[in-house]
Amino acid sequence: MYRGQTRLASADDIQALRLQDEITALETRLQDMGEDGDCAYERAMSRLYTDMVAERKRDLAALTAVPRR
Secondary structure (H helix, E strand, C coil): CCCCCCCCCCHHHHHHHHHHHHHHHHHHHHHHHCCCCCCHHHHHHHHHHHHHHHHHHHHHHHHHHCCCC
16 A cells, blocks of 8 residues: 555444444443442442453454455
């Protein structure tokens, strides 16, 4: 590619960026809250966020495993 030329982002690229942003936001929230939590609500939210991070990482891995055209 020549300097100054850019490639349009594909739908997969946009989806991957969105998933990476979600993972970062969830992991940041987990760090802020602490994984142990001070009460049952926080512990439940920690488990939920942990599950959501794992789900997003699986989605991202599946998306990036698809061969490019």
